[in-house]
Amino acid sequence: MQSFLGRYLGTGAVLFAAAALAFAGPAKADEIKVGLLSQYSGTYSWWGQEYDKGTELFLSEHGGKVGGHTINMVRRDEGGASPQRARQLAQELVVRDKVQYLVGGAFTPTVMGTADIVNQTKTPYVFVNGATANMTDKSPYFVRVGYTSWAYCVPLITWAYENGAHKAVTVTADYAPGADIVDAFNDTFKKLGGAMVENIKVPLGTTDFSTYLQRISDSGVKHVFMFMPVGPMSAGFIKAYQERGLSKGGIALYAGAETQESDLPAIGDSALGIVTALHYSPYLDTKANKDFVAKYKAKFGKDALPSLASMAAYDAMTVVAHMIEATGGKNDGDKAIASAKGFAWESPRGPVSIDPETREIVQNIYMRRVEKVADGALGNVPFFTYKAVSEPWHVAQKAK
Numbered sequence: 440m441q442s443f444l445g446r447y448l449g450t451g452a453v454l455f456a457a458a459a460l461a462f463a464g465p466a467k468a469d470e471i472k473v474g475l476l477s478q479y480s481g482t483y484s485w486w487g488q489e490y491d492k493g494t495e496l497f498l499s500e501h502g503g504k505v506g507g508h509t510i511n512m513v514r515r516d517e518g519g520a521s522p523q524r525a526r527q528l529a530q531e532l533v534v535r536d537k538v539q540y541l542v543g544g545a546f547t548p549t550v551m552g553t554a555d556i557v558n559q560t561k562t563p564y565v566f567v568n569g570a571t572a573n574m575t576d577k578s579p580y581f582v583r584v585g586y587t588s589w590a591y592c593v594p595l596i597t598w599a600y601e602n603g604a605h606k607a608v609t610v611t612a613d614y615a616p617g618a619d620i621v622d623a624f625n626d627t628f629k630k631l632g633g634a635m636v637e638n639i640k641v642p643l644g645t646t647d648f649s650t651y652l653q654r655i656s657d658s659g660v661k662h663v664f665m666f667m668p669v670g671p672m673s674a675g676f677i678k679a680y681q682e683r684g685l686s687k688g689g690i691a692l693y694a695g696a697e698t699q700e701s702d703l704p705a706i707g708d709s710a711l712g713i714v715t716a717l718h719y720s721p722y723l724d725t726k727a728n729k730d731f732v733a734k735y736k737a738k739f740g741k742d743a744l745p746s747l748a749s750m751a752a753y754d755a756m757t758v759v760a761h762m763i764e765a766t767g768g769k770n771d772g773d774k775a776i777a778s779a780k781g782f783a784w785e786s787p788r789g790p791v792s793i794d795p796e797t798r799e800i801v802q803n804i805y806m807r808r809v810e811k812v813a814d815g816a817l818g819n820v821p822f823f824t825y826k827a828v829s830e831p832w833h834v835a836q837k838a839k
Contacts, residue, residue, distance in 0.1 A: 471508045471768060473759060474532035476525065476543040476553075479516035483670055485701065486545040486748055487516065490567060493745075493752025494542070496738055497760075505760040508768045513538055517545060520614075522552025529553035533560045539770050540565065540762065542755040546668075547571040547615050554578045561772030563762060563779070565755040567748065570616045572623075572832035575798045580772055582779050582798045584754045585747075586718050588616055588666070589832040591695045592623035594804040594825040595664070595716035599693055600631045604662035607633065610651060610676070611666040613640040620666040623832070636660050645672065648679045655685060664693050669747075673697035674705045681709030698809050700744050703817040710809045710817060718802045719747050719788040720819045722812060731787035745787065754786050758793070790827070799830035 475494060479487035491514075498510055513536050515528040525548070532538045533556060541557065544550035544566035554577045557564050563580050570588045575581045599607075609624050611617035621638050628635050636658050639651050655663055663685075667673035673694075680692055686709070694715045703710055721732055721744045731753075735745045745753075758779055765778030780795035789803040805821035812818035 469508050469768075470511050471505070471540075471763060472511045472513050472536060472538040473756075474529070474536065474538035474541045474543075475512050475514045476517055476528060476532075476541060476545075476549065477514070478518070478545045479514070480518055483545060483668070485670060486568065487514075489746050489748035490543055490752040492735075492739055492743075493749035493754075494756050496735060496749070497753050497756035499738065500734070501760070506764045506768055508763060517549045520546045520548045522548045525549035525552035526556060529556040529562075529564075533562050538562070540759050540775075542752070542759060543567055544569050547574065550574060550581070551577055554581070557581065563759075563772055563775045565758045565779075567751045567755050571619045572830065579798075580776055582758060582776070582793060584758060584800050585751050586802070587799070587830050587832060588619040589623040590802075590828055590830055591716045591718065591804050592620060592664075593627050593831045594806070594828065595693055595695065596624060596627040596633075597631065597825075598716065598806050598823065599662060599664075599714075600628065600633050604691070604693075605633050606636055606660050607662040607664055608637045608639060608655060608658050608660050609635065609664045609666070610639045610641060610655065612668055612672065613642050617666055619832075624664050626835075641667070641676075643668070643672070646675055648676050649683075652679060652683050652685065655690065656683075656688075661689055662691050662693070665697060666695065667697055669696050669699050670702070673699075674702040677710060677713070678706050681706075686712075696747055698807075698819055699746060700818055701746060703809070706817075708817070711811070713809045715807045715809075715819060716804055717747065717807060717819070718804055719750055720805060720807050720821050721745050722818045722820050723788070723805065724821070725787075725789065727785050727789075728787045750787050754784075754788075754791070757784055757786070758782065794829060794833075797830060797833045799833060801827055801829050804828045 477487040477490045478484050517525050541564040545568050547569040550566045550569040557578045557580045565582045568585045572587045572589050611620050625635050667676050695717050698715050736743055761782050762775035766774050779793050783792035791802045804825040806823040807819040807821050810820045
């Protein structure tokens with residue numbers, strides 16, 4: 440198969456180098472460009488807004504520099520979940536704009552779409568979102584600082600089973616991460632001795648959930664595990680679930696990021712009591728997180744709260760800064776990635792590190808419950824911790 444460089448230029452490496460210089464123009468000696476891929480338009484523009492806040496906070500703390508190098512963020516709008524568009528944007532960022540690192544990525548397909556560009560150019564990509572477990576296997580230059588479906592599903596299922604959930608159904612968005620969630624739920628539940636009665640798939644973009652809620656009612660189970668993309672779909676499902684009276688009927692709902700603080704006002708008090716598992720909450724009671732939240736509020740307003748997205752974007756820049764310092768600012772993707780393997784730091788989410796074999800983040804997973812917090816607002820309050828969780832899917836693959 441012809442490489443992307445050949446397809447793009449049509450004549451090979453010499454012309455590629457010349458074209459790259461022509462497109463990019465002169466670069467400042469002390470400037471390092473970082474490409475930020477995210478959603479800046481449409482339904483999921485929240486992701487771009489949050490990534491901007493996380494990266495801006497990091498850079499403001501460091502005076503816009505790392506190791507004496509000025510950091511220039513070059514932003515691009517993925518504009519949906521198209522892998523082809525993400526590939527094109529990554530190509531433009533690396534070839535024309537001469538970015539040295541990539542960060543961001545809002546969905547599994549958009550991150551995966553960049554793999555051949557990243558591989559051909561040896562450009563480290565520290566991606567913030569995209570929960571499909573095998574993503575880091577697609578490129579040795581991928582590093583994940585978000586989370587995988589398995590990383591929170593295994594603790595969630597374990598906690599729920601130990602607290603009486605022995606029969607359940609899953610309700611998941613029908614795309615790659617949803618399939619991953621189903622596998623994680625089913626595999627873990629079966630090993631524990633539970634019975635998954637039904638896996639209900641919901642098309643992306645669904646707004647009327649009545650048919651799916653009726654199927655839950657008809658199943659006769661008292662425990663439901665859900666997965667929807669953060670945003671309108673997850674908020675809509677939870678609100679409809681509560682309005683239909685399933686919780687009042689004794690059917691417990693378990694989730695992950697779906698009760699994101701930014702969505703709780705739209706869901707309302709019906710979200711109270713929902714148990715979730717995730718790697719972060721702005722209400723995490725640690726000094727590092729309290730300091731982070733205070734800095735966040737000081738920069739973005741007293742009512743602002745960091746999200747899983749802004750926090751992870753902040754951590755992505757922490758990893759990029761480490762790689763810049765390890766390479767002395769030089770464009771050396773292999774050395775940069777080597778330095779990231781095993782890198783450990785104190786994140787707002789708790790102590791974390793990058794697994795040297797998988798380039799997955801090792802992190803705490805918190806059991807959380809939606810409660811009333813300050814001034815009557817709703818928030819996800821951690822009440823139990825699974826410490827230093829290594830990405831479970833990779834652990835399982837290694838054991839086979």
